[in-house]
Amino acid sequence: MKLLALRRLLRILRVIIRHQLDDLLFSLPLPFWARLLRHALPWRWLPRRQPTLSRGARLRLSLQELGPIFIKFGQILSTRRDLLPADIADELAHLQDRVPPFDPAKALALIESQLGAKVEQVFARFDGQPLASASVAQVHAAQLKSGEEVVVKVIRPGLKPIIEQDIAWLFMIARLAEKASADARRLRPIEVVSDYEKTIYDELDLLREAANASQLRRNFEGSPLLYVPQVYWDLCRPKVLVMERIYGVQVTDLVTLADQRTDMKLLAERGVEIFFTQVFRDSFFHADMHPGNIFVSTRTPWNPQYIAIDCGIVGSLTPEDQDYLARNVMAFFKRDYRKVAQLHIDSGWVPKDTKVNEFEAAIRTVCEPIFDKPLKDISFGQVLMRLFQTAQRFNMEVQPQLVLLQKTLLNIEGLGRQLYPDLDLWSTALPFLERWMRERHSPKTVLQNLQSQVEQVPHLANMTRDLLERYSQPHSHNQAAPALKTEDRGVLRLLGAGLLVGAAVLLSGSPDWVNLSTWPAWLMGVAGLYLVVRR
Template sequence: MKLLAIRRLFRIQRVIIRYRLDDLLFDLPLPFWLRALRHVRPWCWWPRTPLTLTRGERLRLALEDLGPIFIKFGQLLSTRRDLMPVDVADELAKLQDNVPPFDSQQSVALIEQQLGVKVSEAFARFDSQPLASASVAQVHAAQLKSGEEVVVKVIRPGLKPIIRQDLAWLFLLAKFAEYSSTEARRLHPVEVVNDYEKTIYDELDLLREAANASQLRRNFEGSPLLYVPQIYWEWCRPKVLVMERIYGVQVTDMATLADQRTDMKLLAERGVEIFFTQVFNHSFFHADMHPGNIFVSTCTPWSPQYIAIDCGIIGSLTPEDQDYLARNLLAFFKRDYRKVAQLHIDSGWVPASTKVNDFEAAIRTVCEPIFERPLKDISFGLLLMRLFQTARRFNMEIQPQLVLLQKTLLNIEGLGRQLYPDLDLWSTAQPFLERWMRERMSPKSLLHTFQTQVEQVPHVAQMTRDLLERLSQPAVQDPLASRQELRTAWPLRLVGAALLGAGATFAGSTVALEAIAAWPAWVMLASGLYLIVRR
């Protein structure tokens, strides 16, 4: 294993020298002792042909040369526009899942090992020639014995040892960069590698992807907006996934979409509607919606329907994040920067000690130039990206769910404007957000919240009753017991004061319309009062 790791290191070093990535490092503002190393590199002692490639092109080609794991890492970097320079992020965005397929015999062997039966027993037909090949898996067409046309996705063999080795070196490089350069430290390279580690290991579990696809299909069951292929669970394993084969036009195939007279304006608007429906109505959104994973149905081009595949990366938001995000976007639309700043502090995205006036001024400085353009030319994704960059100056902690959200929004927005350049994202999104906010405060929604909390009443009531019964037990009348009671009285009164304060805070912060759902506050108030005044 150590020999393999050393070999891999030499391979990485050769690629770094070939594309002169070390020059990119020395272009950063480094300490003096590190800058001095520029002149002791042996490969720089003889004349070298000048490279005509940009820094982004050199990085992209190097990642392609290093293989699937680094390609995937480059794709992740391209989504972190809040951290990467624009020219580098644009170049890395060109990385596609265009990896040479692995041997079909290995693929068949792995499928048979996972399923426990021969391929000929599981499928009426199995095409050994893969339909497509990506960085971590490849796909074969097949037909079930029952007649359904399916695709079989299988993980590349031997990936985990390579991933472990590559991640170890990536972490080492990231830590060295953070230690040696203030500029590199601002980009948080260790956090980026941490994100990548979680993403790549999640994508290696095809049962997780199958579960995500099944949930997404259920969310859009019968919807004209989005179709998700059916999962055949009896044939799914950790390294093998079998799902319905879909037939559609790739969303970037503009010529075919035009030939079938697809309503491009409606298609672009439905993409935005799908995004907001997933984020706000379902809190379960496909977070890897690049063009390779999106198709358009050929059935009804006048009412186009999207088809989504590859649900390995899914994002979700808490109700609190949903609420604050919707309020932020609406406040942005009204240019109410004070409210935006206050919402960031209230949500805990920036420290509570942040001065609202300073944060408001920083947000205004970033956003006012953007709003000078026509609304249809304003990028939602760019706005969020600039906001996050500004918030980082005020010690905003990285919110993984918001990073996934920003990445998905950038993909959807870019795709929508590619389909229909005059797409006005604001006019599509604003009515949706306002309607969602109204529905949150509707009697039906409040009743649902009340019912959900009522389900917890028996459990809380039992806990309260048990607590009060224990506290009301008669004291043993002897001096030792009395002294013991005196020693334990003040902690109980302290607990009572905490309950009283928490109950008062909770009751005071409850919206009037939701007062019916504030029964936990009254339980805390009663319990706290009892603990304080009891003998």
């Protein structure tokens, strides 16, 4: 293993030297010892040509040369526009999600090993030539014995040892960069590598992707907006995924879409609607919506339907993040910058001690010029990116779920405007957000929330009983009763909230609130209020 790791390091160094990536590092403001190190590197003693390519292009070519793991790293890195300079992010976005396929015989052997049976026993037909090949897997067409056309996705063999070595070296490079440069620390390279490590290991488990696809399919069952292929769970394994084969037009094939007379305006608007439905209705969104994963059904071009594949990366938001995000966007388009600033503080995205006035002024300075453009020309994704970049100056902690959301929105918005250049994303999004906010605060939703709170009362009662028994134990006259712990205070506050909810439910069912018969509800409410506000 050590020999393999050393060979891998030598290859990485060879690529770095060939593309002069060390110049990128030494162009940063480095400490004295790091600048001295530059003169100790043997390859820098030789004459060096002036690079003809940009720094972003050299980085992209290096990642391509280092193979699938580094290609995938570059793809994920390209989504972190909140951390990268624009020129590098633009170049990394050009990395294609196609790499040379591996030996079909190895794919066949791995499939048979995972399924525990010969391919001929499982499939009526299996195509050895792959349909597509990506950085961590490739796809073969097949037909089940029952006649259904399917695709078989199989993980590249021998990836895990390479990933472990590459991740280890990436962490080492990230740690060195953080120690050497303040600019590098601002880019948080260790955090970026950590995100990549989690993502790449998740993508190696095809059962996780199958579960994501099943959930997304269930969310849009019968919808005219989006179709997600069926997963054949009996044939799915950690390294093999079998799902329905889809037939559609790749969403970037504008010529074919035009030839079949697709309603491009409706197609673009439906892409936006799908995004907001996933984010706000379901809190479960496909977070890898690049054009290679999106197709358009050929069945009803006048009523176009999207088809989504490759659900390896998904995102979700908490109800609090959903609410804060919707209110942020609506406040921004009303130019209520103070509310935007206050929402960032209330949500915990920036520190509580942030001065609202200073934060409001910074947001106004960055965002006000945007409104010189017509609404249809305002990039929704760029708005979010500007807001997050401004917030970072006030020590906003990176929110992974918001980064995924921003990346997905940028993809959807760019794709929508490619399909229909006059797409007014805001006029499509605003009615959805307003409707969602109304439904979120409707009496029906409030009642459902009350019901869920009431269901917690028995559990809270048991916790409170245990708590009271613990604190009712006798203590010596010299020993005071123990002070309430933070978690114990939390239990009492939750009990108080439950009592308040119960009182509200009882009083809402009474025709006359001011009545002697309602005294138990009022007593419950007073007790609940005391437990909530007590120190």
